[in-house]
Amino acid sequence: MAPTTTTTTNATTTPNALLRGGPVHLADEARTRHVDERQSHLKLSMGNCYEHFRATQETVSQHGAVLRVFDWAGRTYVAE
Structure with missing residues (x-):
């Protein structure tokens, strides 16, 4: 299994993943991002x-690019 990573958006990298489901406040433009090909799990702060x-x-085709689909799996909270 690939390691869990916290991802950030890099505007200079071509998106290759689409995030589906989860929080409604996650903007549409934040749902496409670039991830390492080996990643099987994304953890977004x-x-x-x-x-x-x-x-x-x-996979889905969007604006001429093929994107891997990542489905929402849940939410965890930051420990204080």
Whole structure:
């Protein structure tokens, strides 16, 4: 299994993943991002919590690019 990573958006990197489901406040433009090809789990820092997404076997075509689909898997909160 690939390591869990906290990801950040890099505007200079071509998106290759689409985040599906999860928080409604996650903007559409934040749902496409670049991830390492080996990643199977994304952990996004969102204020006082982390949103977790897991890779699926599904891909979608968007604006001429093929994106791997990551489905929302849950939320954990930052310990204080």
